[in-house]
Amino acid sequence: MPCSRCGEETSGPDHQSLQDCFDFLRLSLTQLNVYVARAELEAEAARRRADALMALLQQIADVARPEVEPAALPALVRRIRKLALGQVSPPGEAERRVRR
């Protein structure tokens, strides 16, 4: 049931004091900040995956040029496989793997 004063969910009746309301609101704010931080991390991870994919696409485009030697292909296929298996880019690792 929401507290009639602050609107936060309570396990029973309203919070006993205004101080309690503030404490709960602060807690909610902290949880919200954690949520936002996590969402930002996830967005960053998604951005890194997208970057890795774009780098791969660029490599594929490069390999598709007729003058490129065929030896470049197996490494590229390995990276595509890794990417498809989701073994790429926990935050901070993307760049290192891209350069490999």
Ligand SMILES: [Zn+2]
């Ligand atoms: Zn309250």
